[in-house]
Amino acid sequence: MRGPGPDADGLVVDGSSEYAAVPDAFQRLWTPHRMAYIQDGQQPHADDCPFCVAPAMTDEKALIVARGEHAYVLLNLFPYNSGHLLVCPYRHVATYDQATPAEVAEIGELTQIAMRVLTAVSRCDGFNIGMNQGRIAGAGIAEHLHQHIVPRWALDSNFFPIIAGTKAIPRLLGDVRDDVANGWPSR
Numbered sequence: 001m002r003g004p005g006p007d008a009d010g011l012v013v014d015g016s017s018e019y020a021a022v023p024d025a026f027q028r029l030w031t032p033h034r035m036a037y038i039q040d041g042q043q044p045h046a047d048d049c050p051f052c053v054a055p056a057m058t059d060e061k062a063l064i065v066a067r068g069e070h071a072y073v074l075l076n077l078f079p080y081n082s083g084h085l086l087v088c089p090y091r092h093v094a095t096y097d098q099a100t101p102a103e104v105a106e107i108g109e110l111t112q113i114a115m116r117v118l119t120a121v122s123r124c125d126g127f128n129i130g131m132n133q134g135r136i137a138g139a140g141i142a143e144h145l146h147q148h149i150v151p152r153w154a155l156d157s158n159f160f161p162i163i164a165g166t167k168a169i170p171r172l173l174g175d176v177r178d179d180v181a182n183g184w185p186s187r
């Protein structure tokens with residue numbers, strides 16, 4: 001084990017003996033990519049709507065794959081599957097019946113394009129598409145309308161959700177965003 005002091009590149013490396021540590025029976029699964037969930041705040045305040053904040057950020061930061069005139073498309077930070085997209089109007093409206101005809105039309109158009117792009121880039125076999133209207137119906141962010149587009153593969157269900165309440169997501173969000181954004185047709 002190395003002791004403290006500069007290494008060959010001049011970097012100061014601390015020896016582990018410098019730190020208090022008590023070995024235990026647990027193995028560590030290091031998941032630094034999950035810091036995005038913690039640092040960026042996974043539980044927004046009611047007055048800090050993430051779907052209103054996202055369009056002001058860069059596409060990469062907000063995981064946006066396409067922007068329309070009345071609505072935009074971004075990756076869900078809590079995906080059911082790789083490529084789980086959300087289509088949101090820019091306006092802060094809660095339910096589908098509050099959307100204007102122009103918003104309804106563009107949400108539909110963006111949903112169709114998203115299906116084609118996901119089919120092309122991820123070779124999915126099907127989709128679950130829908131909106132949870134109201135918190136009682138399962139909407140995580142009930143205050144701002146959003147349509148889910150969840151790509152499905154023939155063998156994407158496994159025993160993880162049943163035994164552990166856990167979904168295995170094989171790809172990182174940034175990589176999926178890049179693929180979908182690059183596959184999106186230019187307007």
Ligand SMILES: [Zn+2]
Pocket residue numbers: 049050051052053091092093143144
């Ligand atoms: Zn909002």
